[in-house]
Amino acid sequence: xxxxxxxxxxxxxxxxxxxxxxxxxxxxxxxxxxxxxxxxxxxxxxxxxxxxxxxxxxxxxxxxxxxxxxxxxxxxxxxxxxxxxxxxxxxxxxxxxxxxxxxxxxxxxxxxxxxxxxxxxxxxxxxxxxxxxxxxxxxxxxxxxxxxxxxxxxxxxxxxxxxxxxxxxxxxxxxxxxxxxxxxxxxxxxxxxxxxxxxxxxxxxxxxxxxxxxxxxxxxxxxxxxxxxxxxxxxxxxxxxxxxxxxxxxxxxxxxxxxxxxxxxxxxxxxxxxxxxxxxxxxxxxxxxxxxxxxxxxxxxxxxxxxxxxxxxxxxxxxxxxx
Numbered sequence: 001x002x003x004x005x006x007x008x009x010x011x012x013x014x015x016x017x018x019x020x021x022x023x024x025x026x027x028x029x030x031x032x033x034x035x036x037x038x039x040x041x042x043x044x045x046x047x048x049x050x051x052x053x054x055x056x057x058x059x060x061x062x063x064x065x066x067x068x069x070x071x072x073x074x075x076x077x078x079x080x081x082x083x084x085x086x087x088x089x090x091x092x093x094x095x096x097x098x099x100x101x102x103x104x105x106x107x108x109x110x111x112x113x114x115x116x117x118x119x120x121x122x123x124x125x126x127x128x129x130x131x132x133x134x135x136x137x138x139x140x141x142x143x144x145x146x147x148x149x150x151x152x153x154x155x156x157x158x159x160x161x162x163x164x165x166x167x168x169x170x171x172x173x174x175x176x177x178x179x180x181x182x183x184x185x186x187x188x189x190x191x192x193x194x195x196x197x198x199x200x201x202x203x204x205x206x207x208x209x210x211x212x213x214x215x216x217x218x219x220x221x222x223x224x225x226x227x228x229x230x231x232x233x234x235x236x237x238x239x240x241x242x243x244x245x246x247x248x249x250x251x252x253x254x255x256x257x258x259x260x261x262x263x264x265x266x267x268x269x270x271x272x273x274x275x276x277x278x279x280x281x282x283x284x285x286x287x288x289x290x291x292x293x294x295x296x297x298x299x300x301x302x303x304x305x306x307x308x309x310x311x312x313x314x315x316x317x318x319x320x321x322x323x
Contacts, residue, residue: 002323003094004303007058009049012307015061017300023096025073030101032084035067035113036297037092037321040121040150041214041239044311046090053264055090061307062092062321065099066107066116076101083107085116087124087267093303095323102271105278118150118292118318119281125263126154127277129212129234131162132266133259138163140209143199143226144184145219146239148175150318153182153293155212158281161289164210167202169195169219171313178316182293195219199226207254212236220244224256231256239313293317 005018023031043061045051066085069078078084078101085107086099107116130136142159146152147168159166160183168179169188176187188198199207207228213220217240224233224246231254238244251258267274284290295317298306303321310319 001095003060006047012304015304025071027074029073031070032067033070034065036117037062037065038117039306039319060091064120065092066113087120114294114320115292122150122154128263129261130158134210134232141165142210143167143208144212146215147179148316151214157290196222216240217242233258236261
């Protein structure tokens with residue numbers, strides 16, 4: 001099989017395309033013929049040794065995939081030929097991947113592989129953040145930073161599915177157009193205007209009840225200073241590349257909470273709740289409330305370019321590799 005390999009830590013252009021032996025099933029695991037693998041910002045961090053998960057070198061990056069079960073190990077009920085999506089952590093940018101059977105979601109026959117690959121991490125993260133950690137309720141207001149990215153758009157859609165008012169913030173008018181198409185009630189271009197002024201105007205000075213932040217960096221403090229009384233600030237990630245530092249008098253003055261979001265460990269520690277979340281989201285997809293957006297598809301050999309586009313924040317929605 002062919003696979004993208006990280007032989008030493010570095011930027012995307014240091015990755016190589018190599019031929020490796022076909023994978024063999026193991027107890028509790030399945031081998032999946034990969035039809036699509038989603039690209040996520042942690043994929044950029046992991047190849048540069050800037051992520052909390054550090055697989056031993058050499059390794060194949062790529063955290064989430066969709067495809068067809070090729071072979072199943074002992075104790076696995078999934079039969080060869082079953083269409084699945086799975087979160088694997090790494091190994092996905094290849095023609096085959098080994099996945100825990102319990103991490104696989106069986107796909108309906110009509111499911112598009114690229115859309116399915118774009119669903120697991122982004123929507124799992126957003127649902128855990130907005131529903132579980134943020135406890136967003138109908139009638140409340142949520143501000144989404146980096147709203148045109150994969151996890152940002154997922155949060156916009158989930159907020160609307162819950163009946164909340166959603167304000168999308170992003171760095172260009174083109175990205176904000178995408179946010180509006182996915183349900184955002186109002187938008188803020190924080191590259192051309194002041195974020196705090198925009199939030200104040202759109203919330204009549206009350207501030208949002210929930211702030212969803214997968215960006216970090218320079219927008220974290222002004223966003224938190226805008227939060228409403230008893231607000232919940234969701235720390236989702238740091239796509240900006242900078243981990244911000246917030247003065248702790250700010251949550252004191254607002255009676256607000258800073259809430260950490262780590263979907264990967266949530267899914268591992270609380271699998272029943274994670275399964276229930278996906279059951280709810282699959283229902284929302286059937287109702288037309290969620291619509292994962294795949295903006296671009298790349299060949300396996302073009303994986304370094306896909307990761308470079310992700311690193312440079314040239315991506316809206318999700319992008320996928322199709323081996």
